[in-house]
Amino acid sequence: MRSFKSILKAVRNFLFSGLNKEFLIFLFFLALSGIFWLMMTLNETTEREFNIPVQLTGVPRNAVITGELADTVHITVRDKGFTLVTYAYGGKIHPLTFRFANYADEEAGTGQIPMADVQKQVASQLYGSTKLLSIKPAKFDFFFTYGSSKRVPVVFRGKITTSKSYYLAHTEFLPSKVTVYANKKQLDELQSVEIEPFNMRNLQDTIHRSVPIKKIRGMKIVPQMVRLAVYPDVLTEESVDVPVTAINMPDNMVLRTFPSKVAVRFTIGASLFRTIKPSQFKVVVDYNDLVNNPSDKCQLQLRSVPRSVSKAHLELEMVDYLLEQQ
Incomplete structure (x- = not known):
């Protein structure tokens, strides 16, 4: 108890000493002026x-x-x-x-x-x-x-570029379709929904991202987020041997070329090469060209290639040939 009284006495003596009295008076007038300023401001x-x-x-x-x-x-x-x-x-x-x-x-x-x-x-x-x-x-x-809805596919919107020697193999969404709620007129006109623009440069590795569906006024889209997967692939140069076929030949004539097969070189993704077959290519010699432009060699034409290949070209464009009458 004496200790507590002694503490109170020490605090009282400190606060009411000559120097601290002046400080307390300063604080009082500072607070008073602050209140006065606040009252003036709030009255404006x-x-x-x-x-x-x-x-x-x-x-x-x-x-x-x-x-x-x-x-x-x-x-x-x-x-x-x-x-x-x-x-x-x-x-x-x-x-x-x-x-x-x-x-x-x-x-x-x-x-x-x-x-x-x-x-x-x-x-x-x-x-x-x-x-x-x-x-x-x-x-x-x-x-x-009141419950009108439609399932529509999600389509990509944006731009993705790959690093050198790579190409964009494909993209996919999970889920690939979303449910759209709207009035019948809007649903009849709607064929697909887009994601918000997605851009990426110099892609080399497969990526997975959650991306938002672009909002359409007056429509509710469920879900509003989908999972985007982007698959790049390494470009490789390959070749296949394709038989030479004659076109526009008379029924009594046979064309033989030397060699009978030629190499077709092309660029393709490494993962897709195993799906390529020689039958997907078509190399031809046109009999009409032989008649109109006689020569010791015949001109080969690459008429058909798979959609998954690029920069397809013949390794030989001219070959020896022989016309035989049946």
Whole structure:
């Protein structure tokens, strides 16, 4: 007990010593001036923006909202600072609520809330001295459907480039299709959905990314994210031996070429080469060319190649030949 009293006495002596009395007086007048400045500031007329939540109520259980109503109203008001503080911290402003049935157009699958109704609800929460300067956004609408949906494929949007000696083998999405909810007219016109633009340069390795589906106004897309897989492949130069075929030959003539097969060189992804067969290529000699342009050698033509190859060309373009009559 004596120890506590001695501590109080020491604190009292410290605070009320000559030097500390002056410091306490300084703090008192500093606080007083701060309060005076705050009172003057709050008494001035100023502008401030407030955000008010918006709620759509009474939505039927079997209705799917495909285009959400704006969830926030941004208002700008002018009044004295005291009043604005009340709005900010006094719990004066409450969410705006609008009943689904009052604004829904069942046939069109849309609903629009007139600005007058928004202003009315906002104004009902403001003091008479407050001036409402602006309300944003300028339009309040929503879209809905009673279960109409469609499965559509996801398509790629963007640009992917590979490093030198690589090429883009293919891309795929998981899932490859999504469910879209909308009114019948919109669904009839919709054939696919795109991802948000996806760009990547100098790709060498397989990548997997979660990417968002591009939003479409008035439609609800499920899921809104898909998994994108991008598969690059190494380019390699290969060749196959392809038989030479004669075209436009008379029935009583036979063409023999030396050699009977020629090499076709091409560029292809390493993983795809095993799928390539000589029968997918077509190398021909046109009998009409032999008749119109007689020569010791015949001109070969590469008429057909698989879609997966590039830069296909013949290793020999001229070969010896022999025409025989049957």
